[in-house]
Amino acid sequence: MDAFEKLEKVGEGTYGKVYRAREKATGKIVALKKTRLHEDDEGVPATTLREVSILRMLSRDPHIVRLMDVKQGQNKEGKTVLYLVFEYMDTDLKKLIRSFRQSGEIIPAKTVKCLMYQLCKGVAFCHRHGILHRDLKPHNVLMDQKTSMLKIADLGLARAFTLPIKKYTHEILTLWYRALEVLLGSTHYSTAVDMWSVGCIFAELVTKQALFPGDSELQQLLHIFRLLGAPNEEVWPRVSRLVNWHEYPQWKPQSLSSAVPYLDENGLDLLSYEPSKRISAKKVMEHPYFDDVDKTRL
Template identity: 85%
Template sequence: MVTLPPVSIHGRRLGEDVLSNANLTVNLPKPKAWARKREREKVATETATNTMVSAMDLFEKLEKVGEGTYGKVYRAREKATGKIVALKKTRLHEDDEGVPPTTLREVSILRMLSRDPHIVRLLDVKQGQNKEGKTVLYLVFEYMDTDLKKFIRSFRQTGENIPVKTVKSLMYQLCKGVAFCHGHGVLHRDLKPHNLLMDRKTMMLKIADLGLARAFTLPIKKYTHEILTLWYRSPEVLLGATHYSTAVDVWWLGCIFAELATKQALFPGDSELQQLLHIFRLLGTPNEEMWPGVSNLMNWHEYPQWKPQSLSSAVTNLDKDGLDLLSQMLHYDPSKRISAKKAMEHPYFDDLEKDPL
């Protein structure tokens, strides 16, 4: 087991102490610019393993396997052991920001959640330099050879349906991982097939990319909503709600569930308005009776009035129990949406062998 050095964020050390307290909620305050710069410089030093050895002295890059807003991801080999790992490279800002806040959040939250088998494991954090001599951070992860997006696409290309047992197993694992996050006070906020890693041989699924995750507290805090991926965004966020909690992640679960069953995105909107209209056409235009308070949300307008359609008309290959679970995940009223933990107890999963998961 790799021992990670402690990280200090705004005066709080996150590491062994977090793992020892399952109910600890992590809050990341927003200090003034000068304090943030000083603290992030400290984190950049403390986060990297306490050695002057560069990451590239320890690892050999084999190929780039991904790239996003927050860095590039490489498949790499640890030189000493030959072990294959994933390296997520994050360049430090040259301005006053220092270590990107998404990286700080990802490291601290991954340490808190690393005990669950359905959360991708952070093995280490290393410093290195790019070709221009600029300092970069490498997050060293266990390597998974595919993701759910590629997995679904492979079935779409062959024209075959994903086996029912496979859909059931993947959804149970996903619910289990999300329930673990929520039980430790963490909202993922960016669940989508691309962020769900898989092992092709074992069919193990792991939640990754926690850079947008947030610790939540009660009462519910105010959050931004612009950064969430559009197709899986919950209606309360689309309508401008800034106070939300675990129900937003459950909506994402429902969208992914439907996509596993049909191999197509359930609500593929190309704008916030079109996304809402996709949802309204299938689930009906919400009103105060079905969702108290909806008309008070910031982005609420007079929308076209649609009646609810049967989920079975849009989501094939799900039995009665599957459709019932999906309907509870896609409930308009966030307070009535099923929790990830409760979803694990749904009759849909009764015939699933859960012990090996």
């Protein structure tokens, strides 16, 4: 790791710390993701191998953060450390939203459309190659401030999915962006879980506030039900068979425009919550909402 000079810690990913660093030979700024290997492991952990193999495959897409190299080193205690070398992006959607919130300005509709189109393009690429991200949130969506180029990062929880859908853990995703079926305990889920997160990010870009800011799984469910109405067998067959299902209060659905006021009607169509009816990333990109986006540049 003598090839790099660490400049500052910029965050913590799912499985490791992330540093901004300079490649000494070229002066190029990169992001280093440090993953410590447990001594009792025989070799590299499966989670790291999975992330590396997924990233190598997905790095071809301009809207997925590019994995440039993998280096092995040792820390001060002499323990083996793996460094993933990524291209460096200078901000993320969480910081963008926070800066607009602090200034009191609205994120321009044109900017929201441009960012959302790129996000859907990156998610569609993942899904087309059989990968669920499973942890999409503003903090994991990186951005270049000058060009507004957007890239999806932190694929530490990503999984290859197959048909028929395999059983997965439901302990995934930051609570605020966690899909309803996952909150209700479903372990057989697919691309719709990422699209729920995309919908939550979309609303947050428009309002600068999290759409469902729960601080527990139950409160998260109640936030969702108060806005979208509680599901029942009529609107979602077999919902009552899910592990975490109870007889919830039957709130009536509110108008989404009450929660996300600045969206035009085309934009509102992108927020839907029943998994089988949730729009795919590919279909979102064909939505009239994006008709005035210059797609040749993205």
